[in-house]
Amino acid sequence: MFSHGLSLDQAPPLSVIMRFFLTIPFFGVLAAFGILFADVQNLGNWDIPQTVAIVHLLLIGVAAMAMIGALFQMLPVLAGAAIAEPLYHARWTHLLLIIGTLMITAAFYFNTYIFMHPAVPLLIGSFGFIIYLMLSKLAAVENKTPSVVGMMVSLSSLGAGLLLALILTAIFMGADFGMEPLQLRSLHLRFMLAGWIGTLVMAVSFQVIEMFYVTPPYPKFVRSFFPLGVLFSLLLYTIAIFADSVIASVADVMLALLFLCFSLVTLRRLMQRKRPVADATVWLWRTAMISLLLSSLSAILHIVAGIDGAVHFFALLFGYFVLSVIFAMSYKIVPFLVWFHLNAKGVLETPLMGDILPAKAATLHLWLHWVLGVCGLFLLLTPYAYKGIALLLGAGLIIYGVNILRALKIYNSLKDKGLL
Amino acid sequence: MEISNYMRNEHRSCDESFAKSEHAVNNDDFKEAFKHFEDFMIETLNHFAKEEEILFPAFEEATGSTEGPTMVMCHEHNQVRQLLEKLKDAIKNEDKKEFFSVADTLMILLQQHNMKEEQMLYAMCDRVLQQQAGDLVEKMKEH
Numbered sequence: 001m002f003s004h005g006l007s008l009d010q011a012p013p014l015s016v017i018m019r020f021f022l023t024i025p026f027f028g029v030l031a032a033f034g035i036l037f038a039d040v041q042n043l044g045n046w047d048i049p050q051t052v053a054i055v056h057l058l059l060i061g062v063a064a065m066a067m068i069g070a071l072f073q074m075l076p077v078l079a080g081a082a083i084a085e086p087l088y089h090a091r092w093t094h095l096l097l098i099i100g101t102l103m104i105t106a107a108f109y110f111n112t113y114i115f116m117h118p119a120v121p122l123l124i125g126s127f128g129f130i131i132y133l134m135l136s137k138l139a140a141v142e143n144k145t146p147s148v149v150g151m152m153v154s155l156s157s158l159g160a161g162l163l164l165a166l167i168l169t170a171i172f173m174g175a176d177f178g179m180e181p182l183q184l185r186s187l188h189l190r191f192m193l194a195g196w197i198g199t200l201v202m203a204v205s206f207q208v209i210e211m212f213y214v215t216p217p218y219p220k221f222v223r224s225f226f227p228l229g230v231l232f233s234l235l236l237y238t239i240a241i242f243a244d245s246v247i248a249s250v251a252d253v254m255l256a257l258l259f260l261c262f263s264l265v266t267l268r269r270l271m272q273r274k275r276p277v278a279d280a281t282v283w284l285w286r287t288a289m290i291s292l293l294l295s296s297l298s299a300i301l302h303i304v305a306g307i308d309g310a311v312h313f314f315a316l317l318f319g320y321f322v323l324s325v326i327f328a329m330s331y332k333i334v335p336f337l338v339w340f341h342l343n344a345k346g347v348l349e350t351p352l353m354g355d356i357l358p359a360k361a362a363t364l365h366l367w368l369h370w371v372l373g374v375c376g377l378f379l380l381l382t383p384y385a386y387k388g389i390a391l392l393l394g395a396g397l398i399i400y401g402v403n404i405l406r407a408l409k410i411y412n413s414l415k416d417k418g419l420l
Numbered sequence: 421m422e423i424s425n426y427m428r429n430e431h432r433s434c435d436e437s438f439a440k441s442e443h444a445v446n447n448d449d450f451k452e453a454f455k456h457f458e459d460f461m462i463e464t465l466n467h468f469a470k471e472e473e474i475l476f477p478a479f480e481e482a483t484g485s486t487e488g489p490t491m492v493m494c495h496e497h498n499q500v501r502q503l504l505e506k507l508k509d510a511i512k513n514e515d516k517k518e519f520f521s522v523a524d525t526l527m528i529l530l531q532q533h534n535m536k537e538e539q540m541l542y543a544m545c546d547r548v549l550q551q552q553a554g555d556l557v558e559k560m561k562e563h
């Protein structure tokens with residue numbers, strides 16, 4: 001009766017997840033180089049192609065890779081349905097994403113727009129397939145928890161954001177749809193930042209904050225209405241941008257308020273956790289949520305008080321928030337999966353999570369990550385702080401890469417010593 | 421919902437005992453820690469026994485499958501059992517670092533296990549075992 005693929009044993013091979021996670025430091029370091037060699041005057045301008053390139057290196061090369069890797073792992077748990085041939089699909093989508101990301105960012109960074117043409121089908125193809133794959137599994141889940149709904153909103157927004165990107169690229173290449181590129185860009189970035197990334201973090205938090213740190217669950221109101229609230233605000237914005245700029249601003253403030261409240265609730269939950277030890281990941285979550293809080297406040301300042309400079313703080317803090325969440329998640333997921341797969345293979349004396357990813361290594365990265373945050377404050381004084389940001393960002397991602405690789409090395413050295 | 425609610429509450433109750441044990445170790449009170457750990461271990465093993473001896477067999481009979489989700493759940497129970505022994509040793513040896521290292525692994529294993537049960541397996545039990553839900557819960561309470 002319930003035979004349609006229901007099984008709880010669909011942990012995909014470790015390499016499916018690790019290949020995506022290992023790309024994070026690669027693109028992160030590239031982005032750091034991008035910042036280092038960019039003209040600091042350009043970096044304050046979010047529409048200049050160089051800046052656009054760096055933003056996309058971080059959002060596709062780092063954030064999207066982290067999401068896809070984590071979803072390959074989480075989807076079977078959340079949806080109770082296996083992804084058929086996960087290794088095969090992980091391989092080709094990963095490869096296409098890497099090439100597509102390199103091409104599109106090179107096109108922007110070096111003004112070599114010839115790369116734009118092949119990059120578009122590569123990215124649309126790989127993202128499109130991932131969205132289809134994940135959404136179809138999620139749609140089939142009978143017990144639609146708030147996390148499942150949140151992920152569906154997130155993936156749909158990613159789809160909408162991609163469509164907008166496609167239209168923008170076409171206009172960029174000379175097509176005319178009678179639409180304003182600036183308005184489309186405003187839509188694109190809202191669907192991506194709030195819709196895709198913001199809602200994804202909400203959906204994931206509903207699950208993992210309670211699970212990793214043993215906290216009370218998020219309030220039912222937050223779980224049921226926040227992801228849908230984001231979707232509603234985005235749709236309102238979409239209609240309003242072509243009609244009424246006041247309503248568009250209202251939609252923007254609604255978005256910012258939703259994330260502001262979400263960050264406050266999460267900070268409160270982390271305070272209420274029943275486990276006494278605050279490891280590096282707890283602090284990374286706190287850092288993430290404080291950045292999100294300040295980022296949302298900056299957005300409100302910009303919209304309501306018209307303070308132009310607040311846009312930069314909105315964007316930079318949002319980026320810092322995304323990075324912090326990625327590190328916090330990886331430092332639990334990676335050592336757990338290494339332990340889990342080794343243990344399942346019957347390896348005697350499987351090293352524990354604390355041996356696979358030593359607390360000291362994570363803490364070192366945490367401190368460096370905080371120094372990066374402090375360095376960002378110096379932007380108030382001089383744009384040359386971007387040089388320091390570049391170096392610290394690169395160094396943090398190298399440490400992250402070393403930490404992940406160490407875990408993978410432990411796995412590889414023991415994986416054939418199992419009894420099962 | 422009867423089965424889901426009953427089993428979910430048991431999961432939460434185990435979490436509480438475990439958190440108390442962690443607090444005691446954090447304060448270097450290993451005697452207190454052992455007391456709470458014992459509660460946790462007895463509660464957890466008892467919960468596993470209810471699943472393996474009462475709930476899962478009933479589910480398997482109703483669905484006619486013994487190799488599906490219940491088998492995976494039993495395998496994870498065994499993984500938890502191994503870690504419980506390790507945790508006991510760590511408390512006995514008053515080894516704080518080892519304790520938290522095992523505790524972290526155990527907690528994530530157990531939480532993701534519980535999540536899968538609560539989100540899928542129990543929800544399915546509620547449906548396929550609807551008629552006997554009351555009896556089954558009674559039986560588990562007496563166990």
Ligand SMILES: [Fe+2]
Binds near residue numbers: 497537
């Ligand atoms: Fe169980």
Ligand SMILES: [Fe+2]
Binds near residue numbers: 427431467471534537
């Ligand atoms: Fe259970």
